[in-house]
Amino acid sequence: MGGMTHLLDPDALPDDARALMAPLPPYDDVARSDSAFRAFLHGLPGVDQVGAEARVGVLGTRSIKTTSKAWAIDTAISMVDLTTLEGADTPGKVRSLAAKARRPDPGDPGCPQVAAVCVYGDLAGVAREALGDSGIHVAAVATAFPSGRASRAVKIADVEDAVANGADEIDMVIDRGAFLAGRYLDVYEEIVAVKEACGSAHLKVILETGELVTLDNVRRASWIAMLAGGDFIKTSTGKVNPAATLPVSLVMLEAVRDFRAATGRQIGFKPAGGIRTTKDAIKHLVLINETVGADWLDPDWFRFGASSLLNDLLLQRQKLRTGHYSGPDYVTVD
Amino acid sequence: MSSDRLAVRKTYKLYVNGAFPRSESGRTYEVTDAKGHFLANAAWASRKDARDAVVAARGAFGTWSGMTAYNRGQVLYRVAEVMEGRHVQFCEEVAAGEGLSQSKARAAVDAAIDRWVWYAGWTDKLAAVLGGANPVAGPYFDFSMPEPTGVVAVLAPQQSSLLGLVSVLAPVLAGGNTAVVVTSKERPLPAVALAEVLATSDVPGGTVNLLTGDAEELGTWLAEHADVDAIDLTGAPAGRAMEFEREAAGTVKRVLRTPAQEPDWTADPGLSRMTPFLETKTVWHPIGV
């Protein structure tokens, strides 16, 4: 695709690129111009923050016990994108993480493996090799993660590099600066370009909701990402607070629900950052269950972006299995 | 004016929907002064006149209650101004009807005019005094404000034909209600003079409807009327108040009960005659971004 940093005018694009960009019906016309796109996004129903918080508050009181708790913990483990995104990451660290992903609880072969390992793109190859034929996906963050402040050419190169290194899932960040400046079409076109660069890799679009601040913005950004062809929408990089709050997750789940109802296409959802305990994870599973239903209770459609969550899930799992409380020495340090 | 000039007498009529009709029944009754001398034939309002008055009051409710409080205050103050201009006439009517000395009649008229002024000043204070923000335990802005009850039927005092009448009518209006008033039966003439003042004081037609006649007869119809929201039984005849109150219960009307004896109308009424005809509306809204 030519003119990567100048996608402001859709008419300047070659015809094949235009076809690629067109969102699914009935929304195939909404991104035709800046003003049309703005009108569409601002025409989405508003979100009342207090009402959204009240709704997740009630769902937070759901009491998940015994057999349903055991099911929820195993389901949650199978949905974890086990993540390390540190400047200090090394091949050794990634291999250690991959080993844990394959066998989260060395003492219990019945424990499910996680969904993916999530790393920076330069380490995707290490992860791919370490995960072998486990079926565990390799997710790489890209597009100048976490800030996204680079030229589009650099971002696309970042994606292509990660894919070349073996990543089959790309976690990109949207251009929050463009979003907050009201340049929605820029945000959209960048996602389209990244999606194209992904090839067959799945694209998760990180909104960084902590920087978008309002739930109205979260809804609009969700729709931009879905219309642009993202396979997943994801809350956060984990580098900005607040990250995956329950009201944000509620609004994003409503977005994927409404998008599927309108277009027939199901989009996945990944909350990331701040989900540290089994209780947090179960609240999210309840939220999915009662907002979008069982169709999303599957690692193909729902992921937890987390690092410390897995150990808490394992501790709770051991408690349920053995009947007594466990301690940090009974799970592995990654 | 030559003293042997034959006077032009006034025909005393009802005041309904801003007009001065005779009773649809065609009935009148003789009104005398305190010594029993003929003063006039007053219209003797019927059940249907009461019905028409309620329709008029309901029709005017949106206009009167929808005016700004400042505007309502100005209108009520205008009533005082116009009354002041007819001071002499009111003194004569009150003196004749109530058998008062000129000085006592003057005092009653002064007090009646001043009462309009007092209530005129209340219209735009009520919301602040009776309303406010409620600090609920949650992210909501919550406020309460007084609103008029609606159509108020008033059985005006039987003794104090002007000061008493103004003292029961003005508070009803100050709160934004419209009124159907049954005047003192035996002393109705100052009420008709007041009607003439109201008709020339920017009070929208139908806001006040004055029926001369018998509260004993009309009270039942008004107490039972489903489109009357509240009733002031101050002037209910002895022995009928309880019955009227029972009838009013049929549509959950707000009732201001008959006092054991007619109050001293010169006393400071406080809020006691306004709050019975005010509702409190509470509105909630979330506080979020």
Place this chain on the structure above:
Amino acid sequence: MTSSTRAPFEYAPAPESRSIVDIAPSYGLFIDGEFVDGTGDSFKSVNPASEEVLTEISSGSDADVDRAVAAARRAFTRVWGPMRPADRSKYLFRIARLLQERSREFAVLESLDNGKPIRESRDVDVPLAAAHFFYHAGWADKLDHAGLGPGPRPLGVAAQVIPWNFPLLMLAWKVAPALATGNTVVLKPAETTPLTALLFAEVCRQADLPPGVVNIVTGAGDTGRAVVEHDDVDKVAFTGSTEVGKQIARAVAGTRKKLTLELGGKAANIVFDDAPIDQAVEGIVQGIFFNQGHVCCAGSRLLVQESIHDEVIASLQRRIGTLRVGDPLDKNTDIGAINSAEQLARIRELSDYGEAEGATRWQPACDLPDRGFWFPPTVFTGVSPAHRIARDEVFGPVLSVLTFRTPDEAVAKANNTTYGLSAGIWSEKGSRILKIANQLRAGVVWANTFNKFDPTSPFGGYKQSGYGREGGRHGLAAYLKGNDA
């Protein structure tokens, strides 16, 4: 569209333990600080979720009511009336704390006796009841500053009759302001839900509240009538049906008794096309299915702008499909049992009318327990303002859906009722909300929310929904005499 092969997420039963409550085989009346046997016939209190008999309750006779009123009068004249207001205040603070300390017990007992979900009794009824005492405790020694004129004085003995839908909370709404203003109380709980009131009597004893300040006389309608009509009561406060409210207003006519009534409702919940739809749908659900719809201020008439009718109804039905109906003691239950066989019969009758008159009934698939009194969440579409289900209070989980085209039409339809307790508005446009709120003839208007309550916030009706307010500064006036009260 992809469909998952995963099993649905089933929630295992999560019952709250009932071992925390200790229900005696029978209960007497609470008069003058003691539990005494009533002289009327006793009756059974039943768990509406199972039809299990919980206990036997005394029925207060005229003589019992006499004793209770006499005790209240004595306590008013000798103890509670003359008491330093600051001390009255401290007693109420004590009661508030005791309610908090025993909150779980109250919640379980309330759900057992009433049938409401433990989530609501635990998170709404009991905390709000404690909050009411805490709030009014602070008023007891500040009444001179309440804006009710100089030197407001208590009325004396208050006769209070409360309904079965929020047994403890309605007790708190009645008892807390009465006591804070220096009155003493004879309270008659609802026939089907007396247990938390009797537990409250125990709280009064733990608080060392002087005998006679609070008296609780259980029984049915006759007992209530005796309490209301007793010559020596100075104040009557009633929450319940409009029909009984009218009877009470007739009964107190011609007496000195000050009367406040909180009666029925048929609230409009108005959804404009610019509403925050997801929250509006939650608000519709909260408005009509909270407490099984046994709520006088329930948003039982949904007025939805015609242009978004189909979208809203589809969302609403999807959402209702997730409601969990069943065991009130299960912490995950959203909708519990209908309070009584009589109420269930009324709900069925009115719903049958709805269909007979041509409205379309919709109910989600849901398994209802075999025993007990149950009614599934129900939505009627195609309702016209002339239908009975658009006019009569169902007092159950039954929503009637009507449409409107313009704001004026919405207001006209919303106000087209003899009731005037509450209303809802859903719109993202501030000026529209304020305009509509202004035009609605209802005592409580919830904009972009519904069924919220707070002790600081006055609650009560316009029109045939009653008069007087409960809560806030306004609520005090109902229990005081003075120039401006």
